[in-house]
Amino acid sequence: MSKPVVAIVGRPNVGKSTLFNALAGEKISIVKDTPGVTRDRIYADVTWLDKEFTLIDTGGIEPDSKDVILSQMRDQAQIAIDTADVIIFITDVRQGLVDADSKVADMLRRSKKPVILTVNKVDSFEKFMPDVYEFYNLGIGDPHPVSASSRLGIGDLLDEVIAEFPEHTGEIEEDTRPRIAIVGKPNVGKSSIINRLLGENRVIVSDIAGTTRDAIDTEIVHNGQEYIFIDTAGLRRKSKIKEDLERYSIIRTVTAVERADVVLMVIDAVEGVTEQDAKIAGIAHDRGKGVIIVVNKWDAIEKNDKTMKEYEGKVRQILSYMPYAEIMYVSAVTGQRLPKLFDMIDMVIQNQTLRIGTGVLNEIMMEAVAMQQPPSDKGKRLKLYYITQVAVKPPTFVIFVNDKALMHFSYTRYLENKIREAFGFKGTSLKFIIRERKEKDQ
Ligand SMILES: Nc1nc2c(ncn2[C@@H]2O[C@H](COP(=O)(O)OP(=O)(O)OP(=O)(O)O)[C@@H](O)[C@H]2O)c(=O)[nH]1
Numbered sequence: 113m114s115k116p117v118v119a120i121v122g123r124p125n126v127g128k129s130t131l132f133n134a135l136a137g138e139k140i141s142i143v144k145d146t147p148g149v150t151r152d153r154i155y156a157d158v159t160w161l162d163k164e165f166t167l168i169d170t171g172g173i174e175p176d177s178k179d180v181i182l183s184q185m186r187d188q189a190q191i192a193i194d195t196a197d198v199i200i201f202i203t204d205v206r207q208g209l210v211d212a213d214s215k216v217a218d219m220l221r222r223s224k225k226p227v228i229l230t231v232n233k234v235d236s237f238e239k240f241m242p243d244v245y246e247f248y249n250l251g252i253g254d255p256h257p258v259s260a261s262s263r264l265g266i267g268d269l270l271d272e273v274i275a276e277f278p279e280h281t282g283e284i285e286e287d288t289r290p291r292i293a294i295v296g297k298p299n300v301g302k303s304s305i306i307n308r309l310l311g312e313n314r315v316i317v318s319d320i321a322g323t324t325r326d327a328i329d330t331e332i333v334h335n336g337q338e339y340i341f342i343d344t345a346g347l348r349r350k351s352k353i354k355e356d357l358e359r360y361s362i363i364r365t366v367t368a369v370e371r372a373d374v375v376l377m378v379i380d381a382v383e384g385v386t387e388q389d390a391k392i393a394g395i396a397h398d399r400g401k402g403v404i405i406v407v408n409k410w411d412a413i414e415k416n417d418k419t420m421k422e423y424e425g426k427v428r429q430i431l432s433y434m435p436y437a438e439i440m441y442v443s444a445v446t447g448q449r450l451p452k453l454f455d456m457i458d459m460v461i462q463n464q465t466l467r468i469g470t471g472v473l474n475e476i477m478m479e480a481v482a483m484q485q486p487p488s489d490k491g492k493r494l495k496l497y498y499i500t501q502v503a504v505k506p507p508t509f510v511i512f513v514n515d516k517a518l519m520h521f522s523y524t525r526y527l528e529n530k531i532r533e534a535f536g537f538k539g540t541s542l543k544f545i546i547r548e549r550k551e552k553d554q
């Protein structure tokens with residue numbers, strides 16, 4: 113089930129970041145503050161009423177000469193058009209309508225994507241409403257006045273946003289073909305892998321990082337089964353600003369991962385696994401997707417009988433939050449082990465959709481509790497009453513306990529391990545929801 117993507121586009125200083133924070137509220141994914149990594153918030157998971165979506169900030173325009181700003185805005189808008197289901201176009205009532213706004217509005221209108229025109233910094237409706245009407249001139253519908261900094265009009269804006277979502281998002285989609293996103297840093301061999309799997313050169317491969325054009329979904333048939341590969345290779349724009357490139361590649365990764373069942377996390381064997389890989393893989397992990405770690409260019413490194421083990425050690429260390437992910441060592445150049453990817457994908461999808469009966473789950477939990485006493489605090493011991501699986505993709509379990517505060521992370525991890533020992537669940541994360549229940553209710 114893929115969540116809709118909502119993108120924010122607007123000139124520098126109109127309040128994009130402020131609006132982003134106001135919409136995202138507390139539930140926010142902050143991209144880790146690793147050195148050399150973009151420090152801004154780029155995406156967040158938002159829930160409004162019963163709808164969930166992913167919010168992305170296409171931001172990051174350097175205030176420079178007017179021409180540069182306009183061309184950067186066009187790039188931003190293009191990213192939003194390519195990746196988002198709904199676009200929030202934000203303007204500033206205090207600066208009024210400017211030429212760049214009209215040009216971007218033209219572009220957005222032509223895209224036929226739903227656009228919510230937002231006029232920010234309307235801190236007082238009484239005072240500024242007359243100026244808001246001017247924005248009708250953009251010809252992209254009604255302007256919605258908000259004050260991002262004082263959170264005025266935010267609820268109405270969210271209502272407008274979710275009203276534009278495609279009808280059936282969040283429900284079971286008709287297209288049952290497995291969707292596989294192929295993600296990773298530039299130049300790790302994403303397009304080469306797809307090419308090789310496809311058996312024909314429909315994707316342009318180049319030696320220069322970021323040169324593959326126009327990511328498209330590619331259908332590949334293997335043993336009579338159709339798979340959809342979502343390619344994130346290449347970047348549409350060649351920015352001189354490193355942080356911009358990173359932002360765009362993260363946006364594309366997030367939106368591709370969102371649409372996928374399984375994520376192939378490609379790592380360059382020659383370069384080795386890096387913090388940037390960890391950040392990219394984290395996007396798949398956070399979203400509860402199936403993950404296969406694909407170490408590519410295996411042909412290009414010198415090997416002995418220990419190489420694979422050593423490599424695995426490094427990968428496991430840096431991607432320590434996903435011990436469940438399988439690692440495959442492949443070569444897009446020689447084709448080594450690539451056909452096995454399909455078996456692995458099938459297995460991961462099976463595990464993502466695996467349902468375990470309540471009876472057997474409770475047996476496992478009780479056995480686990482008998483083997484290792486649950487933690488206690490200030491004389492009160494954790495009691496586990498009941499466990500049941502409530503969802504798949506990822507498999508999600510609810511555990512009823514006497515006191516949530518006593519359910520320590522490490523004990524949840526212990527139970528997870530017991531469940532994995534019994535059922536494997538290879539390639540997928542598991543989610544645990546802890547609920548409290550009064551003792552007399554049991
Ligand atoms: N008065 C008023 N000021 C606001 C409002 N929202 C944002 N601002 C101010 O506008 C300025 C720019 O806000 P940001 O959120 O950083 O704008 P941005 O569009 O992300 O800016 P860039 O990062 O340059 O693209 C800040 O000084 C904010 O405090 C608002 O609703 N009312």
Ligand SMILES: Nc1nc2c(ncn2[C@@H]2O[C@H](COP(=O)(O)OP(=O)(O)OP(=O)(O)O)[C@@H](O)[C@H]2O)c(=O)[nH]1
Pocket residue numbers: 296297298299300301302303304305316317318319320321322323324344345346347408409410411412442443444445446
């Ligand atoms: N030796 C070796 N080289 C490879 C392999 N796979 C890809 N390459 C080379 O790595 C370079 C990058 O490959 P691409 O497939 O364009 O990489 P990408 O991840 O799609 O790159 P972007 O488009 O920049 O995101 C090319 O020069 C490929 O020939 C492999 O398995 N072995």
